[in-house]
Amino acid sequence: MEQFIMKGGTPLHGEVVIGGAKNAALGIIAGALLTDEDVIIENLPDVRDINVMLEALKEIGAVVERIDRHTAKISAVGVTSVSIDDEYIRKIRASYYFIGALLGKHHMADVPLPGGCAIGSRPIDQHIKGFRALGAKVEIRNGCVQAAASEGLHSSHIYLDVVSVGATINIMLAAVLAEGRTIIENVAKEPHIVDVANFLNSMGANIKGAGTNEIRIRGVKELSGTEYSIIPDQIEAGTFMMAAAATGGNILIKNVIPKHLEAISSKLTEIGATVEEYDDAVRVIGDREKRLGATQIKTQPYPGFPTDMQPQMAITLGLSEGTSVITENIFENRFKYVDELMRMGANIKVEGNMAIITGVDHYSGASVVAPDLRAGAALVIAGLAAEGFTVVEDIKYIQRGYERFEEKLRALGGKIEIVETEKDIMKFKLKVS
Numbered sequence: 001m002e003q004f005i006m007k008g009g010t011p012l013h014g015e016v017v018i019g020g021a022k023n024a025a026l027g028i029i030a031g032a033l034l035t036d037e038d039v040i041i042e043n044l045p046d047v048r049d050i051n052v053m054l055e056a057l058k059e060i061g062a063v064v065e066r067i068d069r070h071t072a073k074i075s076a077v078g079v080t081s082v083s084i085d086d087e088y089i090r091k092i093r094a095s096y097y098f099i100g101a102l103l104g105k106h107h108m109a110d111v112p113l114p115g116g117c118a119i120g121s122r123p124i125d126q127h128i129k130g131f132r133a134l135g136a137k138v139e140i141r142n143g144c145v146q147a148a149a150s151e152g153l154h155s156s157h158i159y160l161d162v163v164s165v166g167a168t169i170n171i172m173l174a175a176v177l178a179e180g181r182t183i184i185e186n187v188a189k190e191p192h193i194v195d196v197a198n199f200l201n202s203m204g205a206n207i208k209g210a211g212t213n214e215i216r217i218r219g220v221k222e223l224s225g226t227e228y229s230i231i232p233d234q235i236e237a238g239t240f241m242m243a244a245a246a247t248g249g250n251i252l253i254k255n256v257i258p259k260h261l262e263a264i265s266s267k268l269t270e271i272g273a274t275v276e277e278y279d280d281a282v283r284v285i286g287d288r289e290k291r292l293g294a295t296q297i298k299t300q301p302y303p304g305f306p307t308d309m310q311p312q313m314a315i316t317l318g319l320s321e322g323t324s325v326i327t328e329n330i331f332e333n334r335f336k337y338v339d340e341l342m343r344m345g346a347n348i349k350v351e352g353n354m355a356i357i358t359g360v361d362h363y364s365g366a367s368v369v370a371p372d373l374r375a376g377a378a379l380v381i382a383g384l385a386a387e388g389f390t391v392v393e394d395i396k397y398i399q400r401g402y403e404r405f406e407e408k409l410r411a412l413g414g415k416i417e418i419v420e421t422e423k424d425i426m427k428f429k430l431k432v433s
Contacts, residue, residue: 003393004406005425006416007432008365008386011288012249014412018237018256019045019403020070020230023094024192027169028199028230029053029074030097033062034105034177035203036077037225044070044230048400049092056089056098076105083110085144092400096124096166099145100173103136107149113140126164130171133158134178155180155219163188163301168215169196175217176205182217189213190302191260195231202226234260235308236402239377241265241284242312243409245273246319246385248288251412254281263305267313271295271320294322294359299329311337311378318346319385320359328353337375340368344386365390373401380405384414389429391419 020043029050032039044050046069054064054072061080065073082102089095095114102109114124124145128138133156136149155178160167165188173196175182187193189211197210203223209215237256244251245268258265258277265275265282271292274285286292294317299307307330317324318341328334335350342348344363349356365388370376376398383390392398395418398405406416415432419425 001393002395002418002420003391004380004383004395004398004416005389005391005419005428006380006383006414007389007429008363008384008415010384010413010415011247011286012243012251012384012409012412012414015252015254016240016408016412017254018232018240019043021045021192021195021233022047022049022401023165023190023235024195025050025230026053026094027097027173027192027196028228029057030094030101031173031196031200031203032057032074033076033079033098033101034173034200035223035225037075039074039076039203039225040067040071040227041074042071042227042229044072045233046070046403048396049094052089052092053094056084056095060084079106082106082108085112094166096127096145097170097173099127099131099147100170103131103147103149104153104174104177107152109147110144112144124166126160126162126167127170129161130158130167130184131174134171134174134182136174153178155182157183158185160184160186165190165193168193172197172200172207172215172217176200176207176219176223177221178217178219180219182219184215184217186213187215188301191231191234191257199226199228202228232256232260235306235374237261237282238264238306238309239312239381239402240408241268241275241282242309242316242378243381243384243412244284245271245286245292246316246381248286249412250283250285252281252283256280256282258282263303264309267295267297267305271317291359292316292320294320294324296325296327298327301330307331307334308374310334311375312381314338314348314355314357315341315378315382315385317357318348318359318382319363322359324357324359326355326357328355334375336371337378340371340379341382343368344382344390362387364388367391367393370394370397373397377402377405380409380416384409384416391425
């Protein structure tokens with residue numbers, strides 16, 4: 001089984017280029033099913049979740065051509081099945097986007113219940129509520145969501161009981177071809193919501209209000225092909241921002257939209273890191289001679305501090321001076337990494353949905369296990385900031401959402417490699433010692 005091994009203590013310096021937003025790409029790939037014409041998607045991140053989605057398209061009859069590593073051409077004219085039963089699709093969260101897309105285009109869908117990281121309760125009741133409001137009959141049988149609208153979908157006025165990124169995107173996918181005017185209230189406002197809406201509009205959809213509390217969709221009869229480039233990934237960018245701060249480094253993070261990073265930038269500035277913004281880049285500078293300060297953070301839907309950046313921020317605050325408090329308001333199981341980080345010497349106490357973090361002078365290398373995608377990336381940062389060697393196991397989670405993570409870190413001076421055996425670990429230790 002693949003693992004990361006690293007030797008910490010080296011500040012990360014240099015430049016890194018951020019890839020396309022995984023969370024936008026997943027919805028956009030499913031959206032390609034809504035037209036019989038060719039769709040070309042650029043700036044796709046080359047990560048496991050994306051590749052699983054593309055393979056699932058092939059399984060139901062779509063033609064997928066990988067033009068290059070980050071560009072795919074999709075033709076859904078040959079889709080012959082509305083039933084997806086791929087063993088890998090069951091392991092990712094975004095499988096549910098196929099429900100909205102297939103329901104919108106073919107008025108039927110049979111898709112496995114979503115998998116993904118076990119970071120808390122993640123029901124799809126708001127998705128189902130939206131589909132039913134649009135006229136579909138929805139049942140859950142044998143671990144699959146079965147949806148059908150024999151007479152087609154119709155417009156509706158839908159109020160989401162909780163703000164949900166997945167439900168917002170899924171209802172948009174289903175509603176763009178539904179007859180009439182659909183209004184969705186209390187929607188998510190994340191950048192990838194706007195990106196999916198822009199993608200659909202580029203195909204001829206009529207969506208307004210993405211990025212606000214209310215999205216208005218006027219259904220159209222058909223959608224056309226398009227060529228679309230995905231926005232940069234704000235969470236990948238934020239992860240490298242934290243890596244600079246935690247290691248006392250200096251990283252220029254390129255191909256970003258600084259506005260999408262404002263919540264992260266403001267907290268880094270508050271604790272004493274230097275953040276410089278450019279048109280399409282940010283530079284984060286830590287200080288090896290002076291410890292960063294403490295702060296309080298509450299995770300919130302966008303534009304608040306993102307829950308997907310909470311573990312990375314905790315790793316940074318764990319090395320800061322003073323006591324910080326992180327309140328997790330999105331997912332109740334998002335502190336599973338704390339036990340692993342405490343193996344490295346962190347001083348953290350979890351009380352309900354709060355983590356009370358008292359900063360320590362340094363982390364010490366240890367063998368830890370990645371419990372989920374973002375926490376795994378955070379533990380890698382901790383290892384690069386720690387004294388000695390750190391091994392991170394279960395890196396399959398990290399590879400779901402970070403492209404060539406270890407290569408990008410090595411280019412910044414990080415001493416990190418993928419290993420599989422104890423012999424590989426010994427070779428790495430001899431090489432870097």
